[in-house]
Amino acid sequence: xxxxxxxDQVMLRNTVREYLTDKCTSQFVRSMxxxxxxxxxxxxxxxxxxxxxxxxxxxxxxxxxxGQVELSMILExxxxxxxxxxxxxxxxxxxxxxxxxxxxxxxxKYLGGIGSGELIATMGWLEDATSWGPGAINLKAESGGGGxxxxxxxxxxxxxxxxxxxxxxARTSSKPDGITLFAVDMKSQGVATTPVTNMDLTSKAAEVSxxxxxxxxxxVIGDVDGGWPVLKRLLxxxxxxxxxxxxxxxRKSMEMSVDYAKVRETFGQPIGTFQAIKHMAADMLVEVxxxxxxxxxxxxxxxxxxxxxxxxxxxAKAYVGDASRKVCGDSIQLHGGxxxxxxxxxxxxxxxxxxxxxMFGDAxxxxxQALRTLEAETK
Numbered sequence: 001x002x003x004x005x006x007x008d009q010v011m012l013r014n015t016v017r018e019y020l021t022d023k024c025t026s027q028f029v030r031s032m033x034x035x036x037x038x039x040x041x042x043x044x045x046x047x048x049x050x051x052x053x054x055x056x057x058x059x060x061x062x063x064x065x066x067g068q069v070e071l072s073m074i075l076e077x078x079x080x081x082x083x084x085x086x087x088x089x090x091x092x093x094x095x096x097x098x099x100x101x102x103x104x105x106x107x108x109k110y111l112g113g114i115g116s117g118e119l120i121a122t123m124g125w126l127e128d129a130t131s132w133g134p135g136a137i138n139l140k141a142e143s144g145g146g147g148x149x150x151x152x153x154x155x156x157x158x159x160x161x162x163x164x165x166x167x168x169x170a171r172t173s174s175k176p177d178g179i180t181l182f183a184v185d186m187k188s189q190g191v192a193t194t195p196v197t198n199m200d201l202t203s204k205a206a207e208v209s210x211x212x213x214x215x216x217x218x219x220v221i222g223d224v225d226g227g228w229p230v231l232k233r234l235l236x237x238x239x240x241x242x243x244x245x246x247x248x249x250x251r252k253s254m255e256m257s258v259d260y261a262k263v264r265e266t267f268g269q270p271i272g273t274f275q276a277i278k279h280m281a282a283d284m285l286v287e288v289x290x291x292x293x294x295x296x297x298x299x300x301x302x303x304x305x306x307x308x309x310x311x312x313x314x315x316a317k318a319y320v321g322d323a324s325r326k327v328c329g330d331s332i333q334l335h336g337g338x339x340x341x342x343x344x345x346x347x348x349x350x351x352x353x354x355x356x357x358x359m360f361g362d363a364x365x366x367x368x369q370a371l372r373t374l375e376a377e378t379k
Contacts, residue, residue: 005069017077024043036161039086052087056091058107067299068303071299076244082249088241106183124184127153127155139171143172147214161193164187165184168181169227177228181220181221184215190211191213200355240302253284257284295320321362
């Protein structure tokens with residue numbers, strides 16, 4: 001069994017790392033803190049020209065037709081660089097939902113635009129309850145007038161302030177899983193966005209309110225009342241993708257710590273020669289490499305349609321969530337006082353990992369999902 005990446009995958013990873021090392025410097029990342037859009041339109045176009053935005057979309061829709069393994073490789077590099085961009089919102093969430101459940105007309109309408117960078121999409125999922133189950137979705141969609149009317153509020157909608165279209169999960173029946181997905185034009189009358197500030201200042205988000213927003217019937221993604229299975233599959237993909245970004249942030253933090261331990265001297269010798277620092281660095285390596293294994297096994301399982309793909313996604317999100325908190329936190333501790341300063345870059349990686357820790361289910365949620373799956377298999 002060969003666990004190595006293929007030469008094409010290695011070339012893709014190296015290309016992405018080289019590009020981001022050159023373009024996404026810490027100075028650029030910091031410049032996006034207070035930028036209204038929160039991303040570079042020039043970089044977005046270059047990412048589209050490189051094929052990153054259509055990486056997993058069907059070739060018939062202008063994509064490259066690649067899978068979750070390649071997507072995770074790109075996302076790991078984006079986490080490593082703390083890239084500020086609507087990539088996760090537009091490609092990993094909204095684009096994936098359309099590619100999964102959209103009809104031909106919807107794929108033709110949206111995927112080409114997302115892949116070319118001309119269209120930015122996002123996804124409205126969370127509301128007031130901190131739950132990822134169907135019971136937490138209460139935004140109402142009532143049929144009438146040849147379509148539906150939406151009323152309610154979505155929270156933490158990533159990059160909603162620059163999105164052209166949002167895939168919105170709404171309740172269309174009183175059944176527990178009576179959820180429907182809609183493609184909503186963000187310029188529709190009744191749609192309003194209010195920016196919110198995250199711990200990670202590079203991950204822009206907004207509250208989006210819907211007041212009597214009319215959506216034509218052809219904008220239903222998938223089947224009416226059939227949105228929950230799509231969301232469940234998307235939750236697994238998003239969990240693995242978020243874990244990949246956290247892995248990138250953790251790996252970069254570890255590398256910075258090891259480099260620092262080699263040059264920072266006290267009592268006349270590098271701190272890396274002390275046993276306590278060696279043990280801390282060794283623990284970081286174990287956590288990072290174990291996270292690597294969890295992320296890429298889950299990515300392979302999804303791409304291959306393996307029976308344990310959902311279980312692997314929960315294992316990856318739970319493990320990497322805990323591991324990234326420890327690695328990024330220990331990195332700050334290892335650096336001593338400088339690790340806490342605003343001017344030093346470590347907090348960028350810590351906050352990127354922290355942003356994704358609760359998103360798409362925290363470690364406790366996914367441990368419970370894994371337990372439920374294993375219990376079901378033993379019955």
